[in-house]
Amino acid sequence: MKNTAILALGVGAAMFATAAYAGTVDDIKKRGELICGVTTGLAGFAAPNDKGEWAGFDVDICRAVAAGVLGDSSKVKFVPTTGKSRFPTLQSGEVDMLSRNTTWTFDRDVKLGFEFAGVNFYDGQGFMVRKDLGVKSALELDGATVCVATGSTTELNLGDYFRANNMKYVPVVFEKSDEIRAGYIAGRCDAYTTDRSGLAAQRSQMPNPDAHVVLPEVISKEPLGPLVRHGDNQWGDVVRWTLNVLVIAEEKGLTAANVESMKSSTGDPEVKRLLGLEGEYGARLGLPNDWALNIIKQVGNYGESYERNIGPNTPIGLARGVNGPWNKGGILYSPPFR
Amino acid sequence: MAVAEGGVKPGKASFLYDARIRAIIYQVVMAGAVVIFFAWLTMNTLDNLEARGIASGFEFLNHPAGFGVPFSLIEYSEASPYKTVFILGVLNTLFVSAVGVVLATLLGFTLGVMRLSRNYLISRIAAIYLETFRNIPLLLQILFWYIGVLQLMPQQRSSIIILENVYVNNRGIFYPALQAEPGFMAVPIAFLVGLVATIILRGWVKRRRDATGQGFPTIWVGLGLIFGLPILAALVTGLPWTWSIPRLQGFGFKGGSVIVPEFLALLLALTIYTAAFIGEIVRAGIQAVSHGQTEAAHALGIKPGTTLRLVIIPQAMRIIIPPLISQYLNLVKNSSLAPAIGYPEMTQVWAGTVLNQSGQALECIAMVMGTYCIISLSISGVMNWYNARVALVGR
Numbered sequence: 001m002k003n004t005a006i007l008a009l010g011v012g013a014a015m016f017a018t019a020a021y022a023g024t025v026d027d028i029k030k031r032g033e034l035i036c037g038v039t040t041g042l043a044g045f046a047a048p049n050d051k052g053e054w055a056g057f058d059v060d061i062c063r064a065v066a067a068g069v070l071g072d073s074s075k076v077k078f079v080p081t082t083g084k085s086r087f088p089t090l091q092s093g094e095v096d097m098l099s100r101n102t103t104w105t106f107d108r109d110v111k112l113g114f115e116f117a118g119v120n121f122y123d124g125q126g127f128m129v130r131k132d133l134g135v136k137s138a139l140e141l142d143g144a145t146v147c148v149a150t151g152s153t154t155e156l157n158l159g160d161y162f163r164a165n166n167m168k169y170v171p172v173v174f175e176k177s178d179e180i181r182a183g184y185i186a187g188r189c190d191a192y193t194t195d196r197s198g199l200a201a202q203r204s205q206m207p208n209p210d211a212h213v214v215l216p217e218v219i220s221k222e223p224l225g226p227l228v229r230h231g232d233n234q235w236g237d238v239v240r241w242t243l244n245v246l247v248i249a250e251e252k253g254l255t256a257a258n259v260e261s262m263k264s265s266t267g268d269p270e271v272k273r274l275l276g277l278e279g280e281y282g283a284r285l286g287l288p289n290d291w292a293l294n295i296i297k298q299v300g301n302y303g304e305s306y307e308r309n310i311g312p313n314t315p316i317g318l319a320r321g322v323n324g325p326w327n328k329g330g331i332l333y334s335p336p337f338r
Numbered sequence: 339m340a341v342a343e344g345g346v347k348p349g350k351a352s353f354l355y356d357a358r359i360r361a362i363i364y365q366v367v368m369a370g371a372v373v374i375f376f377a378w379l380t381m382n383t384l385d386n387l388e389a390r391g392i393a394s395g396f397e398f399l400n401h402p403a404g405f406g407v408p409f410s411l412i413e414y415s416e417a418s419p420y421k422t423v424f425i426l427g428v429l430n431t432l433f434v435s436a437v438g439v440v441l442a443t444l445l446g447f448t449l450g451v452m453r454l455s456r457n458y459l460i461s462r463i464a465a466i467y468l469e470t471f472r473n474i475p476l477l478l479q480i481l482f483w484y485i486g487v488l489q490l491m492p493q494q495r496s497s498i499i500i501l502e503n504v505y506v507n508n509r510g511i512f513y514p515a516l517q518a519e520p521g522f523m524a525v526p527i528a529f530l531v532g533l534v535a536t537i538i539l540r541g542w543v544k545r546r547r548d549a550t551g552q553g554f555p556t557i558w559v560g561l562g563l564i565f566g567l568p569i570l571a572a573l574v575t576g577l578p579w580t581w582s583i584p585r586l587q588g589f590g591f592k593g594g595s596v597i598v599p600e601f602l603a604l605l606l607a608l609t610i611y612t613a614a615f616i617g618e619i620v621r622a623g624i625q626a627v628s629h630g631q632t633e634a635a636h637a638l639g640i641k642p643g644t645t646l647r648l649v650i651i652p653q654a655m656r657i658i659i660p661p662l663i664s665q666y667l668n669l670v671k672n673s674s675l676a677p678a679i680g681y682p683e684m685t686q687v688w689a690g691t692v693l694n695q696s697g698q699a700l701e702c703i704a705m706v707m708g709t710y711c712i713i714s715l716s717i718s719g720v721m722n723w724y725n726a727r728v729a730l731v732g733r
């Protein structure tokens with residue numbers, strides 16, 4: 001019902017609004033908080049913690065933006081969105097941005113009128129099954145019933161994969177991660193498919209995580225990242241460079257703990273520009289000059305956020321893999337800060 | 339109004355003083371304003387979509403959908419275009435609604451009559467049912483049946499066998515499916531012939547009864563025609579079908595047909611919920627028929643059952659039908675709660691999945707709203723026609 005209301009809102013907004021989209025940064029400053037669309041709950045990526053505060057890898061992107069724009073990473077209002085409601089919610093202007101395991105695709109970038117600010121997690125789609133099924137490969141899934149989220153790239157890849165391999169399947173579609181997990185646990189389906197990061201997150205929430213295996217096949221590319229509406233380039237730049245700041249900070253060894261002392265001791269010109277010691281980089285985005293400093297101080301760098309939320313030492317247990325810095329075997333690579 | 343013709347001297351007073359002309363002017367202005375408003379709305383919408391770079395138009399209907407659907411009454415694959423998804427969604431809405439309306443009506447009438455029973459136990463049971471299911475939100479009932487009952491059914495390998503070759507488990511109800519062979523068409527044709535014959539028979543019986551007062555066991559003869567003829571046809575053509583039996587194999591049951599839990603949960607909830615309202619409507623309708631009618635019928639020596647059927651119900655129907663229409667409309671519209679459990683009807687597949695995959699929110703929402711509107715208007719049209727037929731003719 002809520003979703004229908006949001007959809008109606010989106011449609012209504014398109015009908016009555018008089019086009020004026022610039023000035024998101026000013027709106028946020030005036031409002032005193034960032035409104036950020038996240039998932040309805042996906043462990044490690046975006047979920048309320050035991051204090052009832054939203055936490056996670058995707059949530060940190062929202063917090064970093066708030067730290068950069070408002071100087072305070074806690075000034076965020078989180079709006080839970082499902083795979084289905086997320087796009088109308090952003091289009092209607094109900095949220096300033098989305099940060100919720102959303103795959104960057106041509107259609108979403110071009111046809112839906114969005115702008116992806118970058119990629120914060122390089123992922124691919126996989127399958128999870130109960131160990132006792134004895135299935136070792138996704139190619140053995142002919143005839144299986146598969147649980148999948150509606151409105152996702154996942155359900156499209158699923159169709160492509162089974163057709164390409166001449167296999168049959170029965171989809172069972174749900175809207176929220178919780179519902180899919182419950183359906184899978186109850187045995188409504190033989191396999192659960194989504195992004196492999198999502199599978200890891202979901203498995204960590206199951207009564208007996210070890211009873212389930214993620215099959216080796218990766219059937220798609222899922223570059224996940226934050227996105228904003230078309231039409232406000234300044235705002236798009238702010239989100240893009242917030243993400244870049246997190247990546248550069250890791251590359252340069254800047255952490256939440258050491259950034260203040262690095263500020264006074266560094267001789268690296270790029271770090272000086274980044275932390276506002278040289279040039280007016282923040283001002284050009286319409287932000288205070290210590291915006292990047294605030295981001296790193298309050299949220300940490302990309303690697304810190306990764307280790308804290310989804311890294312090998314968390315229940316999600318995702319190895320860095322391709323999501324490491326480019327000079328350490330990964331593909332994270334920020335354009336230079338100059 | 340009345341003044342207009344005689345009272346106004348031609349040419350003297352302005353035409354603005356003519357009430358009829360004034361009324362026309364008002365309406366033209368009003369209609370103009372509405373047209374301009376909608377024109378502005380449309381232009382503004384298109385401008386805004388354009389400004390945000392959002393695609394619009396109906397060209398997407400021909401693009402391939404790409405996703406699978408768990409339950410379809412028509413041929414569908416991932417390669418089918420979006421427009422096939424739309425038809426699929428509409429049919430699934432109509433299917434669950436049609437079955438729901440029939441079952442809710444049967445259950446509702448039974449409950450309404452039970453509620454008025456002189457047997458304390460029976461009327462109590464009906465009362466408890468009505469009070470319970472009318473007062474629990476429908477969404478909760480849908481989730482209850484889906485999560486609380488159907489998902490808790492046993493795994494496939496330990497299915498409950500309710501009849502030979504009928505298996506119940508957490509994937510649904512699996513049952514043998516009939517597969518037609520040449521000559522099978524004779525059976526449905528015989529069924530139709532039986533149906534038409536029964537309708538004609540009924541007309542004849544009624545005319546004869548009105549003329550002579552003689553009764554006729556229409557129900558029994560009718561049932562004999564409707565079911566006897568097809569059975570006869572089947573025997574004559576040598577049972578022209580085979581059965582496809584569900585068998586456990588690989589990931590689950592192969593062969594036969596299945597009623598999926600998503601459909602079942604929605605159907606159960608819609609039926610049980612709506613039946614409670616229909617029960618109350620029926621009770622009220624029957625109670626509204628003056629008791630004198632019953633007494634008069636009894637005084638004439640008419641049996642209680644016949645009294646109910648020929649005296650009470652026809653009069654009660656006049657009171658029952660208008661609110662009954664609303665209940666049917668509610669049931670259709672309530673089927674749009676399906677996304678909660680993923681039954682692929684119009685709202686779920688079209689206002690949900692396709693809207694999301696194609697990104698064409700405006701077009702999708704407009705199509706869904708338009709279709710609900712057409713379905714609702716059709717139902718009230720048919721029911722109003724029926725109501726006009728049974729309504730008391732003023733004398």
Ligand SMILES: N[C@@H](CCC(=O)N[C@@H](CS)C(=O)NCC(=O)O)C(=O)O
Nearest residue numbers: 039040083102103152153176177198
């Ligand atoms: N990356 C895919 C799939 C994203 C997706 O659907 N993720 C699931 C969880 S892994 C989700 O967000 N579910 C909705 C929710 O519960 O919030 C996409 O962008 O379409």
